[in-house]
Amino acid sequence: MSVTVITTLLGMGRWEPDARGRMIGAAMELFAERGFEQTTAGDIAERAGVSERTFFRHFADKREVLFDGSEAMERTAYDAILAAPADHSPLDAALAGMVAAGGLLEDRRDHAVRRSRIIAANPSLQERELLKLAAMVDTTAKALREREVTELNASLAAHSAVTVFYVAFAGWVSDEESPGFAACIAETAAALRALK
Template sequence: MGRWEPNARGRLEVAALELYAERGYDQTTVAAIAERAGLSERTFFRHFTDKREVLFGSGMVLEEMLTDSVAGGAAEASPYDLVAAALEQAAELLDGRRPIVTRRQAVIDAHPELRERELGKMTSWADALMTALMARGVEERLACLVAQTGIAVFRVSFEGWARGGATEELPAIVHTSFADLRSATVTPSR
């Protein structure tokens, strides 16, 4: 108990996702997750506050990445390009964790409360993007518009990718979606 365990966080994450899929999220206890991972409950609580945080803990890491990406973008980059680049970077991180990410998504899709929490996470990402754009001097209304539509583009891309079994590369899908929206808006028909 309490000693350092190699890759405890990763083992707990895999164990939790297995159990959420097998028994359902509501029926899974922290004790069962720890047991499946061959770790103690105390070790679980050193890494996660509760069983929900196993699913949403990495959201904050990605949110900070989005903020940093927008802040570090080239001076001449447009708000749209900054948001697209930030979300492509987030896509790369998710793509590198495909087995975890797709299992996680299946658990969330099966549970209304978790779906709502996931929507809340996306709202928080949009707010972070908006704040980062405004810190670069982008006017509030435009920052909000580009951040929210950027998140919508990302969500469409991500859901299509996860539903399709994550066989394609997520960053490429996100990139294509931002390009497609650009093309879709550029029409002389109105």
């Protein structure tokens, strides 16, 4: 998914185009260069050529600039779960959603890797990532409920699927020659099911 496309369609950044994308790029550069806490919101705005106030109009807080695509991933997972074959078990349907969401990452592996490194280096960014994963759990559970899955089973399958997503992502990122995100998810899901 291209931030440029979205912002252009929304008509944002009318002066220099893609102010939002410039802020995201500037933030990732600065966070990587000198760390998250050593970077002020003013620093990011300056490098992106906007005012600090404009930064906070685009992003609810300083951390949010790193999580721009999370909504799109949720929607993708949601749609894929509803589109999964009716005979899929709740867990399989949820995993299909994770594979679909992972596809968005696969398109920009380099970006995903750099981003995950930045997050790994700062606890307050990890905190925000956990919140996004929790939102993914909620969305996944909601999709499962629309497939007539029990409240409890929807919650458990959603948690399990997002756990698989999370663990598989770590493997996919760490292994340079990894076979692809879908394969990582399949492996991880198999290991989860093998748990006694």
